[in-house]
Amino acid sequence: MPTSPSEYAADQPQADQVWDVAVVGAGPAGVAAAGGAVRREGRVVVLDAEQRPGGQYWRQGPDGVGRHHHDRRVWQDEMSLLRDYVETGLVDHRQSHRVWRVEPPRDGAPGVVHAVRSLPGGPDVAVTVRARSIVLASGAHDRVLPFPGWDLPGVVTAGAAQALLKEHGVVVGSRVVVSGTGPFLLPVATGLAAEGARVVALCEASDGRGWLGRPRALLGMPSKLLEGAGFAAALARHRVRPRLRTAVVAAHGTERVESVDVARLASDWSVVPGSVRRVECDALAVGWGFLPRLDLAVAAGCATTPGPGGVPVLVVDDTFATSVPGIWAAGEMTGVGGALLAVEEGQAAGMHAAAAATGEGRLVTAPASKRLRRLRAFAAAMHAAHPVRDGWQTWLTDDTLVCRCEEVPVAALTGAVDDLGATDARTAKLLSRCGMGWCQGRMCGEAVSRIVSARTGCDAASSAARLCTDLAGTANRPVAAPVTLGLLAAEPPSP
Amino acid sequence: MTDEPIGAAPVAAQHFSFDGRPVAFTGGQSVGAALWADGVRSWRSTRHAGRPRGIFCGIGVCFDCLVVVDGRADERACVVPARPGLDVRTQEGSGRADLAL
Ligand SMILES: Cc1cc2nc3c(=O)[nH]c(=O)nc-3n(C[C@H](O)[C@H](O)[C@H](O)COP(=O)(O)OP(=O)(O)OC[C@H]3O[C@@H](n4cnc5c(N)ncnc54)[C@H](O)[C@@H]3O)c2cc1C
Numbered sequence: 001m002p003t004s005p006s007e008y009a010a011d012q013p014q015a016d017q018v019w020d021v022a023v024v025g026a027g028p029a030g031v032a033a034a035g036g037a038v039r040r041e042g043r044v045v046v047l048d049a050e051q052r053p054g055g056q057y058w059r060q061g062p063d064g065v066g067r068h069h070h071d072r073r074v075w076q077d078e079m080s081l082l083r084d085y086v087e088t089g090l091v092d093h094r095q096s097h098r099v100w101r102v103e104p105p106r107d108g109a110p111g112v113v114h115a116v117r118s119l120p121g122g123p124d125v126a127v128t129v130r131a132r133s134i135v136l137a138s139g140a141h142d143r144v145l146p147f148p149g150w151d152l153p154g155v156v157t158a159g160a161a162q163a164l165l166k167e168h169g170v171v172v173g174s175r176v177v178v179s180g181t182g183p184f185l186l187p188v189a190t191g192l193a194a195e196g197a198r199v200v201a202l203c204e205a206s207d208g209r210g211w212l213g214r215p216r217a218l219l220g221m222p223s224k225l226l227e228g229a230g231f232a233a234a235l236a237r238h239r240v241r242p243r244l245r246t247a248v249v250a251a252h253g254t255e256r257v258e259s260v261d262v263a264r265l266a267s268d269w270s271v272v273p274g275s276v277r278r279v280e281c282d283a284l285a286v287g288w289g290f291l292p293r294l295d296l297a298v299a300a301g302c303a304t305t306p307g308p309g310g311v312p313v314l315v316v317d318d319t320f321a322t323s324v325p326g327i328w329a330a331g332e333m334t335g336v337g338g339a340l341l342a343v344e345e346g347q348a349a350g351m352h353a354a355a356a357a358t359g360e361g362r363l364v365t366a367p368a369s370k371r372l373r374r375l376r377a378f379a380a381a382m383h384a385a386h387p388v389r390d391g392w393q394t395w396l397t398d399d400t401l402v403c404r405c406e407e408v409p410v411a412a413l414t415g416a417v418d419d420l421g422a423t424d425a426r427t428a429k430l431l432s433r434c435g436m437g438w439c440q441g442r443m444c445g446e447a448v449s450r451i452v453s454a455r456t457g458c459d460a461a462s463s464a465a466r467l468c469t470d471l472a473g474t475a476n477r478p479v480a481a482p483v484t485l486g487l488l489a490a491e492p493p494s495p
Numbered sequence: 496m497t498d499e500p501i502g503a504a505p506v507a508a509q510h511f512s513f514d515g516r517p518v519a520f521t522g523g524q525s526v527g528a529a530l531w532a533d534g535v536r537s538w539r540s541t542r543h544a545g546r547p548r549g550i551f552c553g554i555g556v557c558f559d560c561l562v563v564v565d566g567r568a569d570e571r572a573c574v575v576p577a578r579p580g581l582d583v584r585t586q587e588g589s590g591r592a593d594l595a596l
């Protein structure tokens with residue numbers, strides 16, 4: 001394995017080329033942004049870390065066919081446009097490129113996107129791309145919370161179960177429990193059941209009543225209502241009954257998960273005494289919604305704000321421009337709202353980014369389309385109906401791992417507050433090593449913030465404010481994707 | 496356009512080696528997905544408590560699924576594409592030290 005910089009050949013096929021628009025991410029938002037940019041005469045480069053485009057939603061199996069996804073037409077249309085653009089040379093489309101840093105355009109100089117290309121079997125290669133405008137569309141990852149046993153093999157995120165199924169054709173287990181909150185649990189459970197798994201429990205922590213308060217948001221999106229009805233029918237067919245106000249509060253097993261504790265939850269999500277029931281299973285999929293992946297944007301200086309679900313999102317204006325000139329953002333990064341909203345936002349962001357780059361200047365913005373407004377209202381209703389309640393912390397035991405990477409138990413984190421005097425998450429992290437490992441706090445950041453807030457007696461409002469500051473702080477990583485030191489050293493100096 | 500040609504999934508099973516034994520995979524699967532399909536749930540032991548770990552996030556963000564591939568430690572099994580002849584090995588404790596995060 002090459003270890004010295006000289007052994008890495010820098011791949012700079014268009015070293016002096018300046019693109020109008022560089023798009024980071026080829027999920028629903030990124031692919032739509034590329035299309036939007038081309039329609040405004042932009043020349044576009046798209047970089048995405050995965051082997052195949054589609055992002056988290058429009059995952060393609062190896063045969064290029066997307067399984068188990070709704071809105072297939074939207075994706076097919078977007079992809080066939082992209083293919084046309086690639087063929088006619090308007091778009092340079094690059095998969096297997098992990099972007100680790102983005103430098104905004106400055107003083108008339110183009111922005112710079114630093115990536116690593118990893119081809120199977122080949123050495124990693126540094127790739128640098130220059131563009132007058134940059135659109136960030138890096139999506140989201142699962143929102144997770146620690147609970148006893150969550151580190152056992154066989155316990156995966158809901159998104160992981162879905163990715164294994166849709167992209168790799170692998171059913172996560174034969175007796176599966178699905179737990180968490182949010183409508184995403186429904187396609188996960190139905191997908192697993194349709195592929196032959198027994199979904200032995202489907203636990204939804206909320207009581208579902210939050211939806212009733214917002215009938216207009218629901219009625220405004222009849223397609224979502226139909227989709228929901230479809231899931232309900234499919235679940236009934238497979239004899240899966242979603243249980244509201246329940247959750248998996250512990251997982252058990254020695255080398256892998258063998259059973260879980262399902263509990264009824266009080267309104268604050270503490271366990272209703274006497275309600276715990278042991279359920280045998282060989283896999284558990286848990287998901288509490290999604291967290292926007294903000295690291296590239298935050299490191300580039302883009303401002304964040306508390307978004308739906310109480311987690312930070314990027315500040316964007318009605319042209320999807322971030323607070324940093326030359327950088328636009330679309331999709332989950334501006335607030336988790338699903339693939340269709342991501343497409344609408346991506347198209348708009350791409351158009352505005354291209355118009356700025358090609359000298360067309362700032363486009364006159366039409367008021368947000370009806371469709372965009374309805375999708376946003378639906379997303380807002382979804383977040384309101386599926387909040388994460390703090391009683392989740394009562395499920396923890398002293399030896400529950402908070403930080404999976406550094407193997408830090410709850411007791412060490414609370415000890416940093418109680419015994420070592422930490423009063424904020426940053427200090428508690430430094431003292432306990434929570435969030436200091438490989439994932440850089442992506443998995444435990446929210447838990448650390450909430451546990452420290454609770455331990456230091458913060459009221460609800462200041463805990464919520466702290467959560468956003470802490471998560472935005474955690475996202476400020478100089479390097480957003482794994483890069484070897486050898487490659488960093490081999491990077492040609494950027495102007 | 497994409498780096499891997501997208502063709503029909505091959506019918507004949509292909510294999511890589513996991514701790515010395517063959518594991519089958521179909522085209523486009525990651526090493527982690529193929530191991531999972533083979534019934535393997537963990538391929539790493541943690542640095543401190545030596546606990547088993549496998550896939551958690553499935554999309555390359557949690558770093559739980561680290562594995563040694565062709566002698567390179569700290570590869571994320573959930574994103575490394577399976578290829579015939581790969582030498583995949585369980586990762587014990589910490590991997591290489593030159594990973595800048
Ligand atoms: C694991 C998982 C599974 C999901 N499955 C579903 C589902 O089945 N149904 C559903 O409705 N919703 C699903 N979602 C929700 C999903 O967030 C939205 O449906 C939708 O995909 C959002 O579109 P997007 O374009 O904003 O982001 P994404 O679809 O997440 O696309 C972002 C893209 O950017 C790439 N990227 C991120 N960072 C970098 C980087 N540093 N360098 C290069 N590329 C990068 C990612 O690889 C990805 O391809 C899932 C989410 C997750 C996390």
Ligand code: FES
Binds near residue numbers: 549550553556557
């Ligand atoms: S399972 Fe999370 S990085 Fe592979």
